[in-house]
Amino acid sequence: MEHNGQQVGRPRDSRVDEAITAAVQKLLGEVGYAGLTVAAVAERAGIGRASIYRRYATKHEMIFAAIVHGEVLEVPPDTGSLLGDLTALARVIVGHLSNPAAAGALMSLLGEIAADPALAERFTTTFVAPERAGNAELLERAVRRGEMERLPDIDLFHAMFGGTVLSWLFISHHDPHDLPERLARFACAALRSTAHQPLPSN
């Protein structure tokens, strides 16, 4: 009566996992977070509802998994300057959040997270921490380059950079097309001044 790694019985069909994730992403774009139902996901995926609940305890976990699936934000490659790096980073963030599927869903998920500490924990580990680490790496590059004397307040920078994009898109509902440049220029100037770096002669 031990149930270790040695699987017993029929193994899970990995195509089912993929079908669920794909169906959730497609449906989020079509009906939104609140309009998404487990029955619709199962039908779209061509599977039974039981196969979903065998994998995820609740609907929210299923959506969470589908949203964060492979969505780890990559640190953009070194462009040679802080301004270039920040612009690239902003483009990555804007690109992800402009995806109509995950768009509003992320906000709803944040609401859910606010009421569910377990989900919050997983969200932090999976999403927030790696992103913060990526931001830190990018800033360290600037220090190494000599563009900043020392590292700024990374927590604040992280909240500021992502939060600005979030607010721009989902609160102000502005057009994101030139946001990366504007945000990067602003952040770059801020970082240089807060890091007590004398302004360059430009």
Next chain:
Amino acid sequence: MEHNGQQVGRPRDSRVDEAITAAVQKLLGEVGYAGLTVAAVAERAGIGRASIYRRYATKHEMIFAAIVHGEVLEVPPDTGSLLGDLTALARVIVGHLSNPAAAGALMSLLGEIAADPALAERFTTTFVAPERAGNAELLERAVRRGEMERLPDIDLFHAMFGGTVLSWLFISHHDPHDLPERLARFACAALRSTAHQPLPSN
């Protein structure tokens, strides 16, 4: 076109409106956005469910109205310096968003808004536009004081300032106690440098 030249029929009881708003706010703090039901609101308010649906077409509209009710963020009084003003503004925002009632509810509402253009419109008019105007006023004070040469990119500043608080609280889940000072200092430095104002000697 016979809107209401003179009232006909029994007029609405304003105490019912107040009871609904109060009940929603209290229940949001107790059970959260997802756990809130119309029946619970009616019971808590001591009214019938019909009286709610007479005022709001859906549960979401009711919650929206209760959240934004009288929540217009006041522009803090002039403290004599940009840094002081920004600190005060951050404190107001943090104060509102730390309210456990509206806390997660606001995020869920933002998710709802992303899927409902009508709600988005009302949210912008009621909430976003006044707040942006408040930010602008505060920055104009700084220009008049001579702390900045000219107004910065107000849309970007607005998204940055509020977005940072949002992200700090609901994505990073950091402690907000010293956020106002840190954010204000950061923003102040950024504004001064982006506005091409030479740094003072201090």
Next chain:
Amino acid sequence: MEHNGQQVGRPRDSRVDEAITAAVQKLLGEVGYAGLTVAAVAERAGIGRASIYRRYATKHEMIFAAIVHGEVLEVPPDTGSLLGDLTALARVIVGHLSNPAAAGALMSLLGEIAADPALAERFTTTFVAPERAGNAELLERAVRRGEMERLPDIDLFHAMFGGTVLSWLFISHHDPHDLPERLARFACAALRSTAHQPLPSN
């Protein structure tokens, strides 16, 4: 400080009473007993709901009043023979119950009556007793004519005669066009034999 028969204040508008009765009868034919609503009656009658409740305590009383309004079954005039009188009586009953308005409504009303003793009392007084008396009068004519030796069991006859029509129309859903003749012939034969009248030689 006495408030006797002397009316004071605005008197009731008799056109309102008529409009209510007419609207109920018309609507019963259109939407049936269960589909009838007080609001629909008021709208059709061009009056306010309060004016209905000022006259009738409940919806059922209103319908009751509209159904029994002036529906007292008249005893048909003497045709000279029991068979003729019974045929005429059956025609009157069939005529009343074939009215599509009151048709199903009467059955629903009987269901209501079974659960409401007060309504039952009024129904008996207004409807059942006069009808039984009419039946008795008709049978007495036959005795006076010498067609029967003595009066039969009037309660049974009354239940039989009306009940047969009721069942024919609302349980069997048969065509009523030749029912009066068939029923009258049957009843006539039954009455003659139960009244110990020797069968005619034919």
Next chain:
Amino acid sequence: MEHNGQQVGRPRDSRVDEAITAAVQKLLGEVGYAGLTVAAVAERAGIGRASIYRRYATKHEMIFAAIVHGEVLEVPPDTGSLLGDLTALARVIVGHLSNPAAAGALMSLLGEIAADPALAERFTTTFVAPERAGNAELLERAVRRGEMERLPDIDLFHAMFGGTVLSWLFISHHDPHDLPERLARFACAALRSTAHQPLPSN
């Protein structure tokens, strides 16, 4: 066309069907037709409301099914005489209609039926036709016995016999205790006399 070659999915629980029927019958006796609610039935039956709506499209269909469930009136066994058979038949009918549960409910159901042709169809098939057939069988026995020369007008007899009981109980509200004997004697005499007369037209 894939109706049910072989069953797929979880089969329905027959205990749920029984629980619904039992709960409806009990509640009809307690609160009557109009006072019966689907929620109360579900609670009494210890099941969910969805399980009721999975079986019946509306409340009325549920009540209909519960009332007619196994209520097929059995033809009483041969007593050796027409009078005896009719007395037994009358007792069966009175017995069924005196059941306080189905009592007023049947009348309300008849009202419902008058406004719903689909329900009427099912009522005729399930209830009326078998009962008429039973009446016919009983009368044929009398013909075979030689008590009647030939069969009377069966439609009329059927409407008369059941209709009389209906009217006696629900319109006149008389005591049913000696109704079977009185009705049987009356009907017996009527049948003997009408069956000895040549039927006029047919």
Next chain:
DNA sequence: CATTAATCGAGACGGTACGTCTTGTCTTGCA
């Protein structure tokens, strides 16, 4: 003629049932 009291249309109010929908669990038969 002004007062008074009940009426009228309109519609808000508390309460409650309806029928639909969704969630997360359970139970079939087949693979």
Next chain:
DNA sequence: TGCAAGACAAGACGTACCGTCTCGATTAATG
């Protein structure tokens, strides 16, 4: 054991009524 299908208990949603209540505006009889 996994899987598709679908029944199950629970309960929220938004609609529709009921019978009561409040409005402002009539409308007679009374003072």
